[in-house]
Amino acid sequence: MDILLSSIVAGLLLGMVLAIVALGLTIIFGVMDIVNFAHGEFLMIGMYTGLLTAQATGIDPLLTLPVAAAVGFVLGIICYTGFIRFLLRGPMIAQLLGTFGLMLLLRNLALLIFGSEDRALHHGILVGKSFDIGMGIIIPATKLAAAGLSIAAFGGVWLLMNRTRIGQALTATSLNAQGARYMGIPTQRMNALAWGIGGGTVTIAGALIVNFWSVNPFIGLLFTMIAFAIVALGGFGSVPGAFFAGLVVGIITEIPGFWDFLTYTFNWEWMADVPMTSLKYMWVYLAYFLIMVLRPRGLFGWKQ
Amino acid sequence: MKSLLKSGVLVLSLLLAIGLILPSGATAEKVIKIGAIYPLTGGAAAAGRELRAGVELAVELANSAVANVDMSMAKNAGITSMGGAKIEIIFKDHEGNPTLGADLAKKLILDDKVDGLLGCYHSSVTKTVSAVAEQYGVPMINGSSTSPALTTRGFKWFWRTTPHDVWFTRDLFEFMNGLTEGKVKGVAAVPKKDIMTLAAACEKTEWGSFVSEVIEQFSKEYGYDLKKSMLYAKEAPDLSSEVRSLKASRADVMLFASYTSDAILMIKTLKAQKAQPKIVWGQDAGFEVPEFRATLGDSVVGILTRTVFLPQVVQVKKVAGQVNALYKAKTGNDLTGASARSFTGLQTWVHVLEKAGSTEPAAIQKAANDLNIPGNELVVPWAGIKFSTTGDEIGQNTLGSGLIGQYQKAADGQIVLEIVYPFDVASADMIYPFPKY
Numbered sequence: 001m002d003i004l005l006s007s008i009v010a011g012l013l014l015g016m017v018l019a020i021v022a023l024g025l026t027i028i029f030g031v032m033d034i035v036n037f038a039h040g041e042f043l044m045i046g047m048y049t050g051l052l053t054a055q056a057t058g059i060d061p062l063l064t065l066p067v068a069a070a071v072g073f074v075l076g077i078i079c080y081t082g083f084i085r086f087l088l089r090g091p092m093i094a095q096l097l098g099t100f101g102l103m104l105l106l107r108n109l110a111l112l113i114f115g116s117e118d119r120a121l122h123h124g125i126l127v128g129k130s131f132d133i134g135m136g137i138i139i140p141a142t143k144l145a146a147a148g149l150s151i152a153a154f155g156g157v158w159l160l161m162n163r164t165r166i167g168q169a170l171t172a173t174s175l176n177a178q179g180a181r182y183m184g185i186p187t188q189r190m191n192a193l194a195w196g197i198g199g200g201t202v203t204i205a206g207a208l209i210v211n212f213w214s215v216n217p218f219i220g221l222l223f224t225m226i227a228f229a230i231v232a233l234g235g236f237g238s239v240p241g242a243f244f245a246g247l248v249v250g251i252i253t254e255i256p257g258f259w260d261f262l263t264y265t266f267n268w269e270w271m272a273d274v275p276m277t278s279l280k281y282m283w284v285y286l287a288y289f290l291i292m293v294l295r296p297r298g299l300f301g302w303k304q
Numbered sequence: 305m306k307s308l309l310k311s312g313v314l315v316l317s318l319l320l321a322i323g324l325i326l327p328s329g330a331t332a333e334k335v336i337k338i339g340a341i342y343p344l345t346g347g348a349a350a351a352g353r354e355l356r357a358g359v360e361l362a363v364e365l366a367n368s369a370v371a372n373v374d375m376s377m378a379k380n381a382g383i384t385s386m387g388g389a390k391i392e393i394i395f396k397d398h399e400g401n402p403t404l405g406a407d408l409a410k411k412l413i414l415d416d417k418v419d420g421l422l423g424c425y426h427s428s429v430t431k432t433v434s435a436v437a438e439q440y441g442v443p444m445i446n447g448s449s450t451s452p453a454l455t456t457r458g459f460k461w462f463w464r465t466t467p468h469d470v471w472f473t474r475d476l477f478e479f480m481n482g483l484t485e486g487k488v489k490g491v492a493a494v495p496k497k498d499i500m501t502l503a504a505a506c507e508k509t510e511w512g513s514f515v516s517e518v519i520e521q522f523s524k525e526y527g528y529d530l531k532k533s534m535l536y537a538k539e540a541p542d543l544s545s546e547v548r549s550l551k552a553s554r555a556d557v558m559l560f561a562s563y564t565s566d567a568i569l570m571i572k573t574l575k576a577q578k579a580q581p582k583i584v585w586g587q588d589a590g591f592e593v594p595e596f597r598a599t600l601g602d603s604v605v606g607i608l609t610r611t612v613f614l615p616q617v618v619q620v621k622k623v624a625g626q627v628n629a630l631y632k633a634k635t636g637n638d639l640t641g642a643s644a645r646s647f648t649g650l651q652t653w654v655h656v657l658e659k660a661g662s663t664e665p666a667a668i669q670k671a672a673n674d675l676n677i678p679g680n681e682l683v684v685p686w687a688g689i690k691f692s693t694t695g696d697e698i699g700q701n702t703l704g705s706g707l708i709g710q711y712q713k714a715a716d717g718q719i720v721l722e723i724v725y726p727f728d729v730a731s732a733d734m735i736y737p738f739p740k741y
Contacts, residue, residue, distance in 0.1 A: 003552045010544065010545070115345050115349075116399055117345055117346060117347070117565075118346075118539070118541075120568070120569065122572075122599050128576055132578060138576070140576050213542050214565055214569060215541070216347075218539075222541070253545065254545065257545060260552040264553070272532055275535060276549070277534050277545055278536065278537075280545055
C-alpha cells in the first residue's frame, strides 16, 4: 500500500512541476498559434541561470527565481521582436522550422558556453531534504516547493488572463488577431508579452527544477516532448487544461510505481522482470499519440 | 698572416657547420605517437581528468629518468631499445559517445599516424574504437574498460590490462559469503537471511548492461534472491522512480553500476527517499571518482565500491607510494582506480615498446603477446601483467585482481576508502549495516 500511495503522491508532485513547464508553451500557442520548439531550451537556460547565479553569488537557489524569471521574460521578448515577428509573415512551415532553428541555436550556444558536462546543485535550503509523512510517503522538499510555485503561477496567469484588461487583450488577440487590431489592441505588443510571460514562467520552472535535476545542454528536448504531450492532452492554448493534463502526465510517469505495487502485493515474479522504469516516458508519448488520434482538441480544448 | 686568416675562416666555417648539424642530429631521435581517447568532457569528465593525469604522469616517468621510483620505466629515459625514443601522447575527447570515439580513432590512425592507441574508459566506446584499430591493424591497449565481452571477440590487436567485471562481481559475492561466515574484519557473522535479497540498478550501455547480467548470473550461482534488476540511462536527469522501485523491492543489498553524474544523483535520491538497505555496493567508476565523495560528503560513509587501487595499498606496496606521492604533487589527489589503471595502461605500452624495439605493428603484436611484467613493477596490487593468447579470452591480462573498499570517516574528519576485501589485507573494521539516512 505504501508503494501505491507514494507513487500517487510523487506523480502528482511531478505533474505540477511538468504543468508549469508546459504553461509557457500553451500561452504562446494560445495567443498566436505558434508552436515553439525552442521551449525546452528556454527551460535549460532557466536551469543554467538558477545554477550559475546560485554558485556565483552563494545565495540559496530558491532566491534565484526572480533572476531566472527576468532572464526568461527578456529573452522571450527579444526572441519575439528580433525573430518570431518576421516569421509570422511567412507560411506555417516557416514558423515551425524557424523555432526549430532557434532550438538548435540556443542548444549549441549552451554547448559552446557551458560544455556538455552534467551540472547539478548540491547545496541549498531544500536540496536533498525530504519529509517523511508516514505511510511510507516521502516528500522531497524541492518538489514540494516547485509544486507550490506551480499552483501559484497557474493562479497568477489565470487571474491575469481573466481579470485584467491586459488579459482580455491577450484573449482577444488569441481569438481573432485582426479583429483585435481593429479594436485598437496593439497585437504586436500582446504577442511580445505572451512570449515574455511564456519565457518567464518556463525559466522559473527551470530554476526550480535545477534544485533536483541535473542540467546539460541537451536536456531541453525531453521537456519539449513532455510539454507537447501535456499541451496536446490539455488542449492547445488552454491554461487550466495544461494544469490538469500535467497532473495526468505526472501520474502516467508513475506507471512503473503502480506496476511495482501490483508486483509486490500479489508477488508475481514475472512482473519484477519487466523493465518498467526504462519505459516510463513511453506511456506519456503513447497517451500523446492516442489523444491526437482520438480527440485532437485535447481534454479541455476549444471546439473550433 | 694570410694562412692564419685562411685557417681562421676554415675553423669558423667548420664550427658553423657543426653548429648546424648537431642540433638536427640531436632531434633526429624517434618519437613514438600514441593516441589516447578518453571522456574529457561530458558526464564522465571527472573520471576523464583522472585518466588523463595518470597517463601524463606515466609519460613523464617514461621519457625522463626519475630518481626514487622503483620501476624500470622510471629509471630509463625514453625507450632504450629504440635509442631513447620518446613517447608523445595525442589526447582526444570522446565525450562518452561510441560513434565519436570511432571517428577519433580513424583520425588518429589516418591523419596523425599514431603507432598505437590507448583508452577509452567507457566499454561502449572501447568496443567501437577497438573495432577500428582491428580493422587498420593498429595495436590498442585498454587499461580501464571492464565489460567482459571486450576480450571474447578474438581480436588480434587488442589487449586489456584491467581485470573485468566477472572477476569483480565474483569478488562481491565472495565478500558477501565471507560476511555470513564472519570473515569480515570487525563484523560478527551475519545470518544469510539478513542479506538474502538483492536489487540492482545499472546504466544501460555496454558496461552496465553486462554488469547487470553478471550480477544475475552470480546471484543464482551463490544462492541469493535478486528481487529487482533494472537498467537506466546514465544521462537521466532524475532517478526518483528508479529509486522508488528499488525501495519497493525491499532488498537488503543494493548494487549499482554507474558513471559519475548518475552515481551522485543515485545516492542523493536514495538519501532523499530514505532508502534503508543493509549494504550499498558500486561497481567502481562513478562510485570512486573524487567528485563522488567531494559532492556527497558524509552521505557516502558506509558505501562499498570495488576498485583496483586504494590509497591504503601504499602501506603494503612501496612503489605505489612513490608514484602516489608524485601524482598527489601533480594533481592534489591520491591515485584512484581510474588514474592508477590509466597509468598502468601507458606503463604497459612502455614495456611492450621496450620489448618490441620497433614501432612495426607486427613487432608490437608479438611483444604484447609475449609480455610478462612482474607485479613489483606495478602500482596496482596485481601479480603482474601477462596476456592470454589462447582460449575463450584473447588479450586479457590473467594476473589482475580486485579490491572492495568502503567509505569511512577517519579521525581527522576526512572521508577515506578503507580496504574490506580481500579479507587478509583489510585495513579497517567494516561498517555494517549501512547507516540509516
